[in-house]
Amino acid sequence: QKEVEQDPGPLSVPEGAIVSLNCTYSNSAFQYFMWYRQYSRKGPELLMYTYSSGNKEDGRFTAQVDKSSKYISLFIRDSQPSDSATYLCAMKVTNAGNMLTFGGGTRLMVKP
Amino acid sequence: DAGITQSPRHKVTETGTPVTLRCHQTENHRYMYWYRQDPGHGLRLIHYSYGVKDTDKGEVSDGYSVSRSKTEDFLLTLESATSSQTSVYFCAISEPGLAGGRDTQYFGPGTRLTVL
Numbered sequence A: 001q002k003e004v005e006q007d008p009g010p011l012s013v014p015e016g017a018i019v020s021l022n023c024t025y026s027n028s029a030f031q032y033f034m035w036y037r038q039y040s041r042k043g044p045e046l047l048m049y050t051y052s053s054g055n056k057e058d059g060r061f062t063a064q065v066d067k068s069s070k071y072i073s074l075f076i077r078d079s080q081p082s083d084s085a086t087y088l089c090a091m092k093v094t095n096a097g098n099m100l101t102f103g104g105g106t107r108l109m110v111k112p
Numbered sequence B: 001d002a003g004i005t006q007s008p009r010h011k012v013t014e015t016g017t018p019v020t021l022r023c024h025q026t027e028n029h030r031y032m033y034w035y036r037q038d039p040g041h042g043l044r045l046i047h048y049s050y051g052v053k054d055t056d057k058g059e060v061s062d063g064y065s066v067s068r069s070k071t072e073d074f075l076l077t078l079e080s081a082t083s084s085q086t087s088v089y090f091c092a093i094s095e096p097g098l099a100g101g102r103d104t105q106y107f108g109p110g111t112r113l114t115v116l
Helices: none
Strands: A011-014 A019-025 A032-038 A045-050 A054-058 A061-066 A071-076 A085-092 A106-111 B004-007 B010-013 B019-025 B031-038 B042-051 B054-057 B064-070 B073-078 B087-094 B111-115
Touching: A011 A019, A019 A085, A019 A106, A032 A061, A045 A054, A045 A061, A071 A085, A085 B042, B004 B087, B010 B019, B019 B031, B019 B087, B019 B111, B031 B064, B031 B073, B042 B064, B042 B073, B054 B064, B073 B087
Parallel strands: A011 A106, B010 B111
Antiparallel strands: A019 A071, A032 A045, A032 A085, A054 A061, A061 A071, A085 A106, B004 B019, B019 B073, B031 B042, B031 B087, B042 B054, B064 B073, B087 B111
16 A cells, blocks of 8 residues: 555546545654646646645645545645646655655646 | 756667766755656655765665766766666755755656666
8 A cells, every 4th residue: 555645537627616636645654745736748846835734725725634634635726727737745754854755646637 | 947957858768778867956955856757656766865975765766876976966877777767757856945944845847768
């Protein structure tokens, strides 16, 4: 079993929909959580990061962490065709080593 | 791309040949990383560096070596390429002074390597 699980999709939604992307993890030592967006044939681009449980909002994006359930989510409001990409979750044990553990990514398609 | 460039961007080579990929950064970031990305496996760390001449192994280091003789350059070498090393290779950096601190990594554009 992988340490971080992420549904590969594809997830297809109409423009304007609220999108929910999720990851589950098994290592309770993970304390730092990130979401990356990756367009086709490009490098991952950092979207959001958080050290704590609860919600963090940035524009149309909200990251949610539930450490008790080992579950993190990324919500996208008012989704746009330009949001079509693969979304990767990543996590780390803070101040311990340098390795990020990634989910496999969820491919999102937002249709006009 | 946090000032990261990778070269070459695309390469096709044959089994058994040596290959070197270059990651160059212009911001004097201390920490540099090499990842590979494969379908079904996501991104996996190959090697990383925490300073000039200071490197360490990651999760999938077999068949790869690295060198960092200057702050700005981190080289990944496949001594004798195999078809299983066909992948997309990403360089990343982290820096305490950037958003998210040392724990957050910023990625370059990638190198697509095909080993025939």
